[in-house]
Amino acid sequence: MKWKRSERLVDMTHYLLEHPHQLIPLTYFSDLYQSAKSSISEDLGIVKETFEEKGIGLLMTVPGASGGVKYVPKLKDGEIRQVMDELITELSQSDRLLPGGYLYMTDVLGNPQMMNRVGKVFASAFAGEKIDAIMTVATKGIPIAQAIARHLNVPVVIVRRDSKVTEGSTVSINYVSGSTRRIQTMVLSKRSMKSGQRVLITDDFMKVGGTMNGMKNLLEEFDCTLAGVAVLVEAEHVDERLVEKYLSLVKLDEVSEKDRTITLRGGNYFEGVE
Template sequence: MKWKRSERLVDMTQHLLDSPHELIPLTFFSERYQSAKSSISEDLTIIKETFEKKGTGKLMTVTGAAGGVKYIPQMSDADIQNVMRTLIGELSHSDRLLPGGYLFMADLLGNPRLMNQIGKVFASAFAEKDIDVIMTVATKGIPIANAIARHLNIPVVIVRRDSKVTEGSTVSINYVSGSTRRIQTMVLSKRSMLSGQNVLLTDDFMKAGGTMLGMKSLVEEFDCKLAGIAVLVEAEHHEDILVDEYLSLAKLCEVNEKSRTIKISEGNYFAEGGK
C-alpha cells in the first residue's frame, strides 16, 4: 500500500500524540509507510512546525544510530490560564459547598476532557524532569494521576489506607494528618516501585500537606527520590505547611457556610515556575 503524504501526516500525528515521551526511530515510520527516510523527515518537519505554532508541544529529534523523534506534550501559557479559569469558575459555584466547609469535586474529577487538560498542564511543567512514576492516594487523586501519566507516558502507583490481599506483601507507614493531627496509615505494595526511581506526587486537595508528607516518607522507604508535587487545589494556609516546592492550579481562599460563598483564586503554578 502506497500512502499519500496527507495520509502519512494524519497517521504520524496520531501515533505521536498517542506515544508521548517515547523515542520512535525513523525506520519505524519508513517501514510503516514504505517511504524513504528523506520523505519521512520532511513530514516530521511539517508536524513539528504545526505543533509549535498551535502550542500542542514540541517534536525533538535525537541523532545517531539509536536516534529518532520524540513528542513532548506542552501547553501555551494562554491555554494553561484558560484551564485554570475554567477550574476556578467550576469550583466557585455555591452549590458545591458541603457541610464542614468541604467542596464537592467528584464531577470535575470524573470529567475526562477537563482531566485530560489538567494532566497536560502538569505534564508541561514536569516535561523536562526525569520522572519514572506518579504516586497518589486512593481514591480522588487517581483521575489526576492517570491524566498526568497519560501525557508523561509513565505508570501510576496508588497508596491505600489498608492492605489488600491482591497486592501481595506491602510497606506501611504511620503519618500525622496535617489537618486533623491524627495518626493515620499508608500502605503500598512492594512491587509498585523499584529502588532509585524518581517519583511525582499528586492529589486533588491539599490543606496542611500531611498526606503529601506521608507519601514522601513512603518514597524514602522505597529508596526512591521525590521529583515534584502536583496539587489540583490547595487551601489558604493559616499555619506552616508541611511540604514545599509544589505546584497548584487553584487555591481555596475562603468558605462561608452561612452566606454559602466560596472564594477561589489561582494557584501557585506560574509563581513557582510551572512554565
C-alpha cells in the same frame, strides 16, 4: 502499499500523540510507510511546525544512530491560564459547599475532558524532568494521576489506607494527618516501585500537606526520589505547610458557610515553573 503524504501525516500525527515521551526511530516510520528517510524527515518537519504553532506540544529530534523523534506534550501559558480560570469558575458555585467548609469536586474529577487538560497542564510543567512514576492516594487523586501519567507516558502507583490481599507483600508507614493531627496509615505493595525511581506525587486537595508528606516518607522506604508535587486545589491561609515545594492550579482563599460563598484564585503554578 504506497502511502500518500496526506495519509502519512494523519497516521504519523496519531501515532505521536498516542506515544508521548517515547523515542521513535525514523526507520520505524520509513519501514511502515515504505518511504525514504528524507521524505519522513520532511513530514515530521510539517508535524513539528503544526504542533508548536497550535500549542499541541514539542517534537524533539534526537540525532545519531540510536536517535529519532519524541513528542513532548506542552501547553502554552494562555491555555494553562484558561484551564485555571475554568476550574475557578466551576468550583466557585455555591452549591458545591459542604459542611465543614469542604468543596464537592467529584464531578470535576470525573470529567474526562477536564482531567485530560489538567493532566497536560502538569505534564507541561514536568516535561523536562525525569519522571518514572506518578503516585497518589486512593481514591480522589486517581483521575489526576492517570491524566498526568497519560501525558508523561509513565505508570501510576496507588497508595492505599489499608492492606488488600490482592496487593501481595506491602510496606506500611504511619503518618500524621495535617488537618486532624491524627495518626493514619499508608500501605503500598512492594511490587509497585523499584529502587531509584523518580516519582511525582499528586492529589486533588491539600490543606496542611500531611498526606503529601506521608507519600514523601513512603518514597524513602522504597529508596526512591521525590521529583515533584502537583495539587489541583490548595487551601490558603494555612499556618504551617508540611510540604514546601509544590505546584497548584487553584487556591481556596475563603469559604463562608453562612453566606454560602466560595472564594478561589489561581494557584502557584506559574510561580513554581521556570
